[in-house]
Amino acid sequence: MLIKRLSNIIVKYRFSKEILDFAKSTPPKQQLNSQPVNCMVLHPVLYPNKGPELELYMAEEAIGLSKSLSWTLEQGPFWKDEYTQDIRRSQGKIDEEDKDNQSQEQNQQKDFQINEDDLGHEWRNKIIRNSIAKSSLVKVPRIHSTTFFTKGKLAMLGQHIQSKRINAVFINHELTPLQTRNLEKLWTQYSKGEITSVIKEDNNENIDNNEAIITDEIESDNDFEGLSVKVFDRFTMILQIFAKRSTQGVSRLQIELSFLKFAKTKLVRSGSAFVSLSSIFKGDLMMAKEVYVEVVSAKQRRALGKMSGSGESELQLQRRLIDDRIAKVKKLIDEESQQRSKIKRKKLIHTVPRIALIGYTNAGKSQLLNCILQKEVVQSRDLLFQTLDTTSKSIRLASGQKAIMLDTIGFITDLPHDLVESFKSTLEEVEDADIVLHIRDISHPCTEQQKQVVLDVLKELGFNQDFYNKKMIEVWNKIDLMNYPIDYEFIESQDYPIVPISALMNINIKRLLQVMEEKSNQIMNKKLYRIKYNIDQHFERLKWLYENGNISGVMNEIQIPPIKKGDPTIIEYDVIIDEITYNRYIATFQPEMRIKKNKGMPPSNWK
């Protein structure tokens, strides 16, 4: 009912041409082989599934992924509420929910207003976003081994692809190379009008009814041209985003490696499937480009009969080229890692605390860094995976003490296994951080699940519980969007600090800086030391302390005038400093104190 009304309103206001151009403010930049990408997102709801709320949210996230490539998005074929109702019914939830439906609908109607600002920015409106996500849900009770979907759905989706002139389909699940190729082949045939027959949706999802329509490999020279349809799964989609955004050392190389390993799996009998895959990535990945150029030129030479007689088949050639590149990238990763560990060893002793920002994608990490720096230094946009490389900036904590803040890549649910290494390499610096701020979007309906994903991924990356307990501050961001009060009792009862903030509205940031300072002083073993010397040494000693001790200032300063003529004036004050630096200070300016301390100890060369 609500969705029906919503659809009417949306259609009335915006969608007469039925294209959801989410990225209107930034015109679509990403084009594959110069064709604008018109993408449909499908989120398969399997059996058993994660429940309606989470599945819908995952569909939203899938749309967010395509959106972050600035593609034009086409609504899915299921622009109705039936699918979510089906899922709810299967979970026995529909009855209780039905009772509340009417009043909820009335409340939502009150909140739901489309105004001028929403036009072209539909994604910002929660209810529209939800409705679009619903249109992408596809019930898949059983995954078909060669085509992923069953016969009826394939046809229904094919017709939708044809009528909306869709040239990219993102299926939010991992697909086998065979499934991808078969789907591309079949839907390209629909797109070109080569299949027009209407096959009814088989409601009875019976295994016997779902025999494969394509059982063997199909050769396809599908290069995203004309009416051909490209199919992306979760792996290729995330790899594309990673490839487009990452620019630095090891993480970039890891992405090249993930691509090459994946490309190798594409080399099952078909040569052109690989060319088609690398044609998508060659604009962003160096190795994809190299292999692509060599394969295409070998093909041309072969066509002209100029190939030297090595007897190597096209498939063997591709395999060899990929293996060469895999070896090359692995060597580069080793070299780079050795270089990094040398630098790391040098960095071991430091007085400036390093603070890493981690958290689910879109939680507001970059926004917080900008807010602390009071300027926009890192891009913060409503896009998933906006930040892919670690950025480090120097900031000042509450008392003026310096710190380094690191902005990192966002976490995401079900990160494809083969991309974990790429992801891990971008998070290497988190290991060295003294404090880790876990930024959470506390206004998000799935905030608890997002927290769990972050904890699970941290565990998978080898960060143990001890790491979390010792170094973590939890930051509850976006409190400006919360429609329930903050539970301070809960906050107080936790073992780790929790600070509610709004990075966008600059709420409670000072408190966060204080908590960060307290935690960093504790972690870096900083204490209050009383410093005392003749006033004529003031300039030299204070300069040393500022340069070496990362002190924020001096406290409780007093000057003691000379008691008798000829005595110097003494200056005394407190500084907060770590033990190692304090000992270095003593060794530099008052070595006699150190000798006294060591009295009675065996000499250092004593064995």
Ligand SMILES: Nc1nc2c(ncn2[C@@H]2O[C@H](COP(=O)(O)OP(=O)(O)OP(=O)(O)O)[C@@H](O)[C@H]2O)c(=O)[nH]1
């Ligand atoms: N209302 C509100 N919006 C916020 C707040 N903090 C961040 N945002 C918005 O949330 C969106 C995502 O913010 P980012 O800072 O890019 O998020 P991120 O965690 O860096 O995301 P990735 O780089 O993708 O991991 C942007 O549109 C921000 O303006 C907040 O406190 N309140």
Ligand SMILES: [Mg+2]
């Ligand atoms: Mg970011």
